[in-house]
Amino acid sequence: MLKNKHVTIVQDNNIHDRSFIDLVKRDHAIKLVDAKSLSIDDFKDSLLVIAQVKLTDPEAIRPLRHKMSMLEENHVPVLFLLDDFNRREIVQANILGATDYVPYPCDEKYFIELVAKLVNIVVEQAWSKLSKTQESALKVSLKVVEKTFANAAAGLEISQDEVKDSCNLIIEATAKDGLTDWMNAIRQHHNYTYRHSMMVCGYLTSFGMLLGVQKTDLQTLAVGGLLHDIGKSITPLEILDKPSVLSPEEWDIMKEHALDSGNILENNQWPAEMVDIATHHHEKLDGSGYPHGLKGAKVSDLARMAAIADIFSGLIDKRSYKPAMSPERAIEIMLSLSDELDIPLVKAFRAVALTGPTKKILC
Ligand SMILES: [Fe+2]
Ligand SMILES: [Fe+2]
CATH class of the missing domain: 1.10.3210.10 (Hypothetical protein af1432)
Structure with a gap:
């Protein structure tokens, strides 16, 4: 059953622009999760996971490594929001199993369309x-x-x-x-x-x-x-x-x-x-x-x-x-x-x- 699903947002304690949360809330229920205390259960019923963590900080990404691989196995798309959009961040996002990544902040309309596209991956599974x-x-x-x-x-x-x-x-x-x-x-x-x-x-x-x-x-x-x-x-x-x-x-x-x-x-x-x-x-x-x-x-x-x-x-x-x-x-x-x-x-x-x-x- 795919009802009662939400978008899971994984965050760390670093300073990021969080304005995207209100954009996601327009169309989806959300669940906020602290990267440090992340557990597999946090991904239950996720339509999409949006991760906003400092990808250049090994301490920030350590808790994600194993758990993110579970998402790939369960076909849950993962969107990484990048602070600087540099090569190191992109490589890390890919290692962690990113379905897509985007520099944030970015154009509001582009962001909404990207989230809709990723959520649609799950929608297509329901349609199948x-x-x-x-x-x-x-x-x-x-x-x-x-x-x-x-x-x-x-x-x-x-x-x-x-x-x-x-x-x-x-x-x-x-x-x-x-x-x-x-x-x-x-x-x-x-x-x-x-x-x-x-x-x-x-x-x-x-x-x-x-x-x-x-x-x-x-x-x-x-x-x-x-x-x-x-x-x-x-x-x-x-x-x-x-x-x-x-x-x-x-x-x-x-x-x-x-x-x-x-x-x-x-x-x-x-x-x-x-x-x-x-x-x-x-x-x-x-x-x-x-x-x-x-x-x-x-x-x-x-x-x-x-x-x-x-x-x-x-x-x-x-x-x-x-x-x-x-x-x-x-x-x-x-x-x-x-x-x-x-x-x-x-x-x-x-x-x-x-x-x-x-x-x-x-x-
Ligand atoms: Fe009505
Ligand atoms: Fe009505």
Whole structure:
């Protein structure tokens, strides 16, 4: 399993520029480790190890020698940050098993891209577990999500055919091969909004299968899940990607995405059921949700299901300001929200969330 992974940062006591830590935290959980007290266990669940130690100091690198070789054996990439980028540092980094090295400080954008590239080595390992059907569904739908969000941000038309076709691939892959490997691969994607959209789509598809809904309704759930947060394409990035908890004012702006999601789909003449999912996935049965504060029976079944998949996906996913929660704990919390969520539906969803259905259904 590749979930709950982090970037391990190995440091010594010498003076270095540490500003890269905030850059890494934008997309990944991190674990800080002192080079002197390094143990093999510190590398457990590492997506990537970034080492920032004085490579010209034999005392600083001695604790690393044996332990770094374990990383190579376990296919964990290692990035060395070099203070001076001189020949001696480069030789030492290579001896210690560097996958790559970079002088630091360096250009921020270059550094972020380099980390993403190295993390992708691990992502590709997760992808290698997918069946051919799952892999092509994931590749196509990720491209479609990226393009759709970019088009929505630019105020361009959103192609219904492309999104529906990619959702049909997801439905086919989930029906054939189940949800587990697919979710593990999605969870490695570095962009939270895309990752979350794909997760909600996957859970809603599986939820629909479990409930035995018709194929057209399944497509509504899959598309609704994929695009439920399309309104976030116009949320200011400094709020959307803020690496810490939002202030009340920022939270008010963030909440606008639900209405924006519905409006974007409505303006592109999407079916009313998909607009409903997009607009109302944050409504709560007691009327305390947004954007319309709908109460009880006014919250449709589709919106109730979307709220469940949305909350669950958010809870079990990591953010820079919170660790990932176990699926069991997430369901426990959701079952306690009896004023807000449709509890019989949460109980049904539990089967999707905790086992991932492989039910072969429909069509
Ligand atoms: Fe949302
Ligand atoms: Fe969401």
